Amino acid sequence: MRDVVEQLQRLGMSGYExxxxxTLVxxxxxxxxxxxxxxSGVPRSTVYETLGKLVTKGxxxxxxxxxxxxxxxxxPPRSLLERMRREFTDSIESLEVALPAIVAPPKAYLIHNLKDAGALLDRAEDVVAGARGDLFxxxxxxxxxxxxxxxxxxxxRGVETSVMHFGTAREPVGNLYEHRFPAPGGVPEGEGAAKEDPDHRLLVVVGDRREALVGGFAGGTAWGVYTEDPAVVAMAVEYVRQDIALQIVAGRVGHEAMREIWATDPDLRRFLSERDRPAALLRAAGAPGHRPYGSPPPHGAPAPHDHT
Structure with a gap:
């Protein structure tokens, strides 16, 4: 009963309603x-007022x-839910027209810090759900x-979706590419070959090349940023596109041939030797006492200038 009451409140009823x-149902x-x-536990002093509001709402x-x-x-519940669905849909359609008409162009594009895994994943869901053209x-x-x-x-709903998935996907969806080169979990050949540690994971979600979320998970902690800054959005898109392109090339050329190229080309070996850096940054972001740029300073500490 408590869960039903909470869901009805989310759809516009007061707690008493x-x-x-x-109780009536x-x-x-x-x-x-x-x-x-x-x-019901509704006070007798307000129960008739509450019932009157239910009657007014139908x-x-x-x-x-x-x-x-x-x-x-x-x-009846089925009729109530259908009515709520119609009203909700009508309101959304009306706001889709009205809200954009009153939005002022941003004077600056801010980067919003996301402090934990819950906030990071909630915002990622928002970006995916809001995509209408393409999704990376x-x-x-x-x-x-x-x-x-x-x-x-x-x-x-017709969104052109490109997914770079680290490891084997249980149920591929959209244009999904499995990250196989260099293999997650480590590249054994060559000095300096580094692990892409599944305990230190990066998440990138870009919707309609308009908004981007970049975040990481590190040893039980998480951090992230969300922005509509065109420069950051473009870099996030290219990050995913380039990674997908590498998987396609490796699949066409052959992984053994690609490993030989990476092992013998000095420029590629230099990049390979630096593959520890993303995981190191994720570990640092999740370390106790680390404060991502733009987050509030500790109590009593002077606040830095925020140029985001």
Whole structure:
């Protein structure tokens, strides 16, 4: 019952309204105000006002008997949910027209810091759900398990989706490319070959080449940034595109041939020797006491100038 009440509140009912409605639904027969208050926990002083609001919203009906007493019946749940769905859809469609008309162009593009895994994944879901043209994602299996339903919905609504997936994908979705070269988990050949550590993972999500989320998970902690800055968005898109291009080339040329090129070319060996750096940055970002740029300073410390 508590979960149902909370969900009804999210859809616009007050706490008392949700409790009264759930009580009426669960009764199976008309109830008067006294009975609703007794069963629901809604105070007797406000129960008739609450029931009146449900009647006004069309979520309940009044039944007047011969003795002029008033009982209440609920609108059947299926009808209520269908009505809420229509009203919600109508409001969204109206706001899609009205809100953009009043948005002022930004004077500066800010970078918003995301402080933990929950905030990071919630914002990633927002970007995926908001995509209408194209979507670029670089992701590991741990996060793919959470985001794949939304990515699949994006594909179903016609979004051109390109996914760079580290490791084997259980259920490929969209244009998905598995990161096989250099192999996640380590490249054994050559001095300085480094691990792409699944405990220190990077997540990149770009929607419509308009907004980008970049974040990382490091040893139980997480950090991230979100921005609509065109320069950052463009770099994030190219990061995913270049990684996908490398996988395509390695697949065409052959991994053995690619390993030989990487092992013998001095410039590529130099880049290979630096492959520890992303994981090191993720570890540093997750270290105790680390404060990402733009986050609040410790209590009592002077605040730096924020140029974001």
């Amino acid at each position: 949700a409790k009264a409605y759930v 669960g009764a199976g027969q008309p109830l008067n105000g006294y009975e609703v208050a007794k069963r 979520a309940a009906y009044e039944l007047r008997g011969s003795d002029d007493a008033t009982d209440y019946l609920p609108l 994602v670089s992701i590991w299996p741990q996060e793919m398990g959470l985001l794949s339903p939304l990515i699949r919905r994006a594909v179903e």
